[in-house]
Amino acid sequence: MVSEPARSPLKRERVREHLMELVESRAPGAPIPSERALCEQLGVSRPTLRSAVDELVTTGLLVREHGRGMFVARAKITQELAPDRDSHRLPQASGTWASRVLEFTTVRAGARVGRRLRISPAAEITYIARLRLVDDEPMAIEYLHVPAVLVPGLRPADMESGDFYDLLRDRHGVRVHEAVQSIEPTVTNEEEARLIGVPVLSPALLFERLTRDATGRPVEYVHSVYRGDRYRIVSRLALDDAAPAGRARPAHGHHPGIPPGDLAGRGDVPAQMLGDVQPAP
Amino acid sequence: MVSEPARSPLKRERVREHLMELVESRAPGAPIPSERALCEQLGVSRPTLRSAVDELVTTGLLVREHGRGMFVARAKITQELAPDRDSHRLPQASGTWASRVLEFTTVRAGARVGRRLRISPAAEITYIARLRLVDDEPMAIEYLHVPAVLVPGLRPADMESGDFYDLLRDRHGVRVHEAVQSIEPTVTNEEEARLIGVPVLSPALLFERLTRDATGRPVEYVHSVYRGDRYRIVSRLALDDAAPAGRARPAHGHHPGIPPGDLAGRGDVPAQMLGDVQPAP
DNA sequence: AAGTGGTCTAGACCACCTG
DNA sequence: AGGTGGTCTAGACCACTTC
Numbered sequence: 001m002v003s004e005p006a007r008s009p010l011k012r013e014r015v016r017e018h019l020m021e022l023v024e025s026r027a028p029g030a031p032i033p034s035e036r037a038l039c040e041q042l043g044v045s046r047p048t049l050r051s052a053v054d055e056l057v058t059t060g061l062l063v064r065e066h067g068r069g070m071f072v073a074r075a076k077i078t079q080e081l082a083p084d085r086d087s088h089r090l091p092q093a094s095g096t097w098a099s100r101v102l103e104f105t106t107v108r109a110g111a112r113v114g115r116r117l118r119i120s121p122a123a124e125i126t127y128i129a130r131l132r133l134v135d136d137e138p139m140a141i142e143y144l145h146v147p148a149v150l151v152p153g154l155r156p157a158d159m160e161s162g163d164f165y166d167l168l169r170d171r172h173g174v175r176v177h178e179a180v181q182s183i184e185p186t187v188t189n190e191e192e193a194r195l196i197g198v199p200v201l202s203p204a205l206l207f208e209r210l211t212r213d214a215t216g217r218p219v220e221y222v223h224s225v226y227r228g229d230r231y232r233i234v235s236r237l238a239l240d241d242a243a244p245a246g247r248a249r250p251a252h253g254h255h256p257g258i259p260p261g262d263l264a265g266r267g268d269v270p271a272q273m274l275g276d277v278q279p280a281p
Numbered sequence: 282m283v284s285e286p287a288r289s290p291l292k293r294e295r296v297r298e299h300l301m302e303l304v305e306s307r308a309p310g311a312p313i314p315s316e317r318a319l320c321e322q323l324g325v326s327r328p329t330l331r332s333a334v335d336e337l338v339t340t341g342l343l344v345r346e347h348g349r350g351m352f353v354a355r356a357k358i359t360q361e362l363a364p365d366r367d368s369h370r371l372p373q374a375s376g377t378w379a380s381r382v383l384e385f386t387t388v389r390a391g392a393r394v395g396r397r398l399r400i401s402p403a404a405e406i407t408y409i410a411r412l413r414l415v416d417d418e419p420m421a422i423e424y425l426h427v428p429a430v431l432v433p434g435l436r437p438a439d440m441e442s443g444d445f446y447d448l449l450r451d452r453h454g455v456r457v458h459e460a461v462q463s464i465e466p467t468v469t470n471e472e473e474a475r476l477i478g479v480p481v482l483s484p485a486l487l488f489e490r491l492t493r494d495a496t497g498r499p500v501e502y503v504h505s506v507y508r509g510d511r512y513r514i515v516s517r518l519a520l521d522d523a524a525p526a527g528r529a530r531p532a533h534g535h536h537p538g539i540p541p542g543d544l545a546g547r548g549d550v551p552a553q554m555l556g557d558v559q560p561a562p
Numbered sequence: 563a564a565g566t567g568g569t570c571t572a573g574a575c576c577a578c579c580t581g
Numbered sequence: 582a583g584g585t586g587g588t589c590t591a592g593a594c595c596a597c598t599t600c
Contacts, residue, residue, distance in 0.1 A: 010588080011588080011589070012588080012589090013471075034565075034566060034567080035566075035567065036565090036566085036567095044589080044590090045589065045590045045591065045592095046590090046591090046592090047328065047570095047588095047589075047590075047591095048588080048589060048590080050567090050568090051588095051589095055481075055482065058468055058482055059468065059470070064566095064567065064568090065566090065567080065597095065598090066566075066567050066568075066596075066597050066598075067565080067566050067567065067596075067597035067598035067599075068566065068567080068597085068598060068599085069565095069566060069567080069598095070566090070567080165520065175521075176520045177519075177520060177521055178517060178518060178519050178520055178521075179517070179518040179520055180515065180516075180517050180518075181515070181516055181517075181518060182513050182514065182515045182516075183464070183513060183514040183515075183516075184484075184486075184509060184512075184513035184514070185466040185467065185484040185485055185486045185509035186340075186466065186484050186509065187339055187340065187468065187484050189340070190294070200336075201336065201339055201482070203465075203466040203467050203468050203484065204466055205465075205466045211520070214521075228465060228466035228467065231465075232463050232464060232465035233463065233464040233465070234461065234462070234463045234464075235461075235462055235463075235464075236459060236460070236461050236462075237459060237460040237461075237462060238458075238459050239446065239457045239458055239459055239460055239492070240456075240458055240459075240495075291569080292569080292570070293569080293570090315584075315585060315586085316585075316586065317584090317585085317586095325570080325571085326570060326571045326572065326573095327571090327572085327573090328569095328570075328571075328572095328589095329569080329570060329571080331586090331587090332569095332570095345585095345586065345587090346578095346579090346585090346586080347577075347578050347579075347585075347586050347587075348577075348578035348579035348580075348584080348585050348586065349578085349579060349580080349585065349586080350584090350585060350586080351585090351586080
């Protein structure tokens with residue numbers, strides 16, 4: 001325990017590599033050796049071993065089960081893109097979607113939400129937290145804020161099935177007109193992790209959406225977090241300069257979802273995505 | 282050191298809360314006490330303290346600087362949505378975009394890329410790794426794969442300015458027609474973190490895009506990782522049932538980017554986003 | 563009871579930055 | 582030189598699962 005200086009560029013790295021090999025050599029769902037066994041094999045302490053395991057867990061390659069062991073994850077985080085041979089159609093949104101209302105209250109808007117909805121912070125809003133389920137597995141947690149005056153008599157059960165926009169139109173006479181939505185990557189915090197059933201700090205998508213009616217009046221502000229291991233956005237982009245007859249297709253410069261990439265830097269790009277860059281300090 | 286059982290539901294939690302208060306009570310860029318000082322104040326060991334700090338760092342609230350200290354992050358990970366009073370336009374893609382080519386080689390496609398591009402694994406592709414910069418700050422790392430026969434004579438310098446699709450058309454006679462793109466949340470690995478200048482395991486967006494010409498022949502496969510702390514997607518969605526005259530607007534069911542949400546579960550949704558759900562084991 | 567992962571400690575050494 | 586973050590250790594106790 002005295003010698004062996006042996007330039008070891010980060011034990012954690014070495015452990016990570018070893019773990020990756022373990023994962024790759026095993027089928028999804030297969031168990032790997034216990035933490036203590038791996039510590040001995042690799043000659044590292046448990047915290048060091050665990051730190052490396054943490055990384056593979058957030059990356060989605062390993063899962064831990066308390067009291068049982070560690071296993072190779074079943075779902076790859078990056079799946080095959082357009083696996084179908086002649087897929088000229090995108091896959092449908094699969095599974096059966098349902099909702100479970102976790103919270104349904106009327107509260108004061110408060111500063112943040114009031115500003116977004118363009119109403120007084122003292123104005124009342126209907127606040128709804130609901131879990132979105134796909135095939136009975138949690139997929140996302142969604143927080144809705146709607147000015148209370150727009151949805152008198154709304155009940156929790158109304159939010160567990162059907163299209164909310166249809167309900168707004170048919171029962172409350174509110175017709176949604178447009179929305180501005182942002183999408184960013186994030187990692188789950190404790191609450192989100194618990195609710196959607198993933199480890200803390202797992203990759204996730206954060207959506208924020210402000211919806212307005214034809215007069216420009218905000219009608220809903222939605223904040224939602226989708227788990228990253230089972231959810232991704234897939235879109236088909238039409239890139240032709242000339243639109244095919246009979247159907248207006250946006251050029252890629254107009255299409256929400258394609259990074260400015262090569263298009264940017266020309267100044268006249270109608271940019272739909274923005275890298276909201278903070279100037280260096 | 283003997284008594285004080287005092288149900289302490291996770292010291293890490295308590296430390297995290299304390300750190301959050303510290304961050305909120307300080308201006309962006311302001312320093313916070315050192316790790317050792319905080320350990321003493323809070324009565325926890327350094328690993329515990331560091332574990333809590335790690336979380337705020339991945340969340341984007343704190344930054345560490347080796348040998349200097351810890352500071353409140355300057356850029357909020359979640360920014361104001363549509364801060365303009367009467368923003369009827371989306372913000373433009375801000376900043377000046379540029380590219381720096383890191384690698385430019387001709388190699389065999391290999392199994393994975395060959396399958397995506399629908400060419401033989403032995404066929405040659407031009408492989409380009411380039412850093413995307415905004416105002417000289419790294420924003421993304423992009424890996425392009427193009428069948429070599431399509432782009433004879435392509436030089437690295439060609440990839441550092443201008444629109445690649447324009448170049449494909451004007452110099453190589455290849456007209457891109459459509460693309461299928463997927464977007465998922467991820468966290469940076471060592472290489473990505475180093476190249477785009479963020480900590481390991483930071484939130485990021487992973488794009489994968491397969492682009493085809495009018496005959497359906499794949500012309501490029503792109504894999505790119507955008508840093509999550511400075512990049513987000515913003516899109517305007519038209520939700521009207523009836524399109525305004527003279528311009529075809531997609532219903533929200535057709536719009537790439539809006540989660541199936543309320544629309545799903547009806548079965549006839551033309552679903553553009555998919556939650557590619559793995560059946561439970 | 564025995565094994566597993568989950569949490570925490572006290573202390574050590576290194577690398578980096580600032581006086 | 583002295584402070585800061587970065588890494589690592591050896592060992593402890595707890596909670597959960599299986600036998």
